[in-house]
Amino acid sequence: MRELLQAQFGRIFQKELVDEIEAKGVLKTLEAGTALIDYGKYIKSIPLVMTGTIKIVREDDKGNELFLYYLRGGDTCAMSLTCCTSQKKSEIKAIVESDAVIVMVPLQYMDEWMRFSSWRQFVFASYNARFDEMLSALDAVAFMKLDERLLNYLLDIKANTGSFEIKRTHQEIANDLGTSRVVISRLLKRLADEDQIELHRNKIEIL
Template sequence: MNDQIFTDPRLLDDIKKFARTKTVNRDDVLINPGDKILFVPIVQKGVLRIVRQDLDGKEIFLYHLYPGQTCAMAINCCQSNRESMVKAIAEDDSEVLQIPVNIVEDWFKYPEWKAYINSTYGSRFAELIEVIDLIAFHNMDKQVLHYLQERSRAVNSKFIQITHQQIADELHTHREAISRLLRTMEQKNIVKLGRNTIELLPA
């Protein structure tokens, strides 16, 4: 994967020398809120779901990381020596390249690495703005549909294995409200509900 992102032989040598590959199973948590950030993850295979969690355990979904992508939150925390403010969960069986935090800054001497990190900040910022817009300017049904579409894209399937409670937890709302919305969406032929599964129907 690295040779598809980077071409600088010196950077590739450093990646081989310092980085470690970690395999995470579906639903495993790679990073927890409050963890000291020891590495910056670059997804090689699979998908990671990034969720913001407050001190009371309330969560809100932020974005997914796909192969070749890294987490701007983790980079920011390691640069500012702060503990993690997010949870990173494996959406599917995944493989992650772990870059030690003590060399992240040093690698800015490589133009490709600097461009990669700057591009990451830009992409994640745009995704966060989309989340904020959904929360601030749209009804909950728009938020739920966006969430389901993102989860569907992440697992590359119209069938999503998830409970109403899990959706409520990651959208920071009540299960009863989610269940009512999903039933309404089913009546409108947007989704089809099953036992702990939701099928996204063609628009």
């Protein structure tokens, strides 16, 4: 765990804080598709992402899911911080997008570590970054045409995974963007006709 903590947080956190996280955090290795946080559950630990990608989605009152943002190495989930501090049930779902290694920090240490200036700065920066990302997601829903949202969505996945190949079905994309599979298939076909992507079975290649 020490090597991973140093790689991701050694330049951010004080040595004493890294020591605390190593001593009290729980290291977990999670496979793609695992639900790290689920709706309606109390969150008792804060995830610190070492490697991999975590997708954060929110469910509306009709049961439709909307993609919010990704977590990568060096990130934590601001919405889980909020649920922890207010002792609310989770209103988001965190799904492992690509195999991940995380350190789960028990809730009781979140306040205790506020004595470390680097921890305070990290928590506030996480709130700010996730807030900006959620505003971007809201702007996309409110102001962007669906074809623009789709292309931004694909480029966001590429940026987060580092791969030009996106292994996602049309239905999974439709679920993330809050629309139907038929609409997504039509828009993907248009992007393919414009030579921006190539379509394969359960896989999309960005050109």
